[in-house]
Amino acid sequence: MPLSPRIKTALPGPQARKLVKLDQKYVSPSYTRSYPLVVKAAQGLWVTDADDNLFLDFTAGIAVNASGHCHPTVVEAIKTQADKLLHMSGTDFYYTPQIELAQKLAQIAPGRNRRKVYFGNSGAEAVEAAFKLARWHTQRELNLAFFGAFHGRTMGALSLTASKTVQKKHYNPFVPGITHIPYAYCYRCAYNLTYPDCDLYCLSWVEDTLFRTTIPPEEVAAIFVEPIQGEGGYIVPPPEFHQKLYAIAQKYDILYVADEVQAGMGRTGKMFAMEHFGVRPHIMALAKGIASGMPLGALVADAKIMNWEAGSHASTFGGNPISCQAALATIALLQDGLMDNARIQGERLMTGLRELQKTHACIGDVRGKGLMVAVELVTDREKRTPDRDGRNKLIDLAFKQGFLLLGCGENSIRFCPALTVSAAEIDTGLTIFEEILRARAKK
């Protein structure tokens, strides 16, 4: 295992520059590249770029490579399956990996109810399927979702999303009937209240105001909620938030749809992030970490709820046999120690970042669970003034030092390394982060 990044060229290096130019000529300009990293190969937590520079990766390909880059067990499972069957479409035919993965997901989903699983290829497809299933099952037209939420970019998922206007600009009209409400982002409370004195007013407001004035609750199909908001800024709500919201949902027979796409699959130290909050959602959307990098989305729902008829929803590629085998191998690794490692290394990371917060006033908040950790950058800690520019500069400086990070929310940096990360790699990341905080402070 390498001990530290190795940057041999100016960044981007000559090969990377050439490839970026070619990309700019042929690839969609809608992608959001924070810095010009051109990846050639990767192993574990370490990424080699086109010029053979070596980077420490705390992005895991946007929280996807749960078992690290190219984990040998996952690669072996992929190769073995590739020799047998690449595709047959689980929509029209049966094959073992899809059935086995559905059984596995049904077994590990929290609670005792029998579950059924629908397969797609991405997070957005899992959310889209949840949206359709909720309508199909309840025959209700309205839905609630949260400000700050990111649920994907297809039209249904995008209609539920309320993260950044650039994601929605020029795409109106959206699917009607969705109302966004404030999430418990207690560092920046929408109602200017303070937890716990607020008694979670953001939730009582739903029942006392929203349901009394504008939204008849008996017409609401589902509440779509991330257990911990991901793209919105790695926002961890108070411990009782989900139970209180779930109680409201139960009262009006509204389905509780947990979007576990980013927070799920062991990243927070439990298989599903909702387990931290003691809530058993009716429907869970899964993707990202589920197959360590192979494209796969899954919807896990109570069998009683997943009662749509044949032909009502399907996908040609969903539940691809190779992706399913990669997922089965990933889940076995998660259960075999990676989930525990996420908890242990996540605590080490949070402790280190909290130490840095003591000496660096630009760190307004440190938050997270397991290996879903963020720091929020501010220009004034008292006033909590967001420092978006400073955040972007830090991410760029980190890249130049061979440390890969991503932003989230308006002014936060997320740390979401693979669940295989070692204590030494956490310490290397913290050391580099401290260096760049110092370098930035001097400017």
Ligand SMILES: Cc1ncc(COP(=O)(O)O)c(C=O)c1O
């Ligand atoms: C919580 C959540 N839901 C859905 C999605 C959409 O996933 P995908 O990009 O695979 O469509 C994301 C992606 O970041 C996400 O974080």
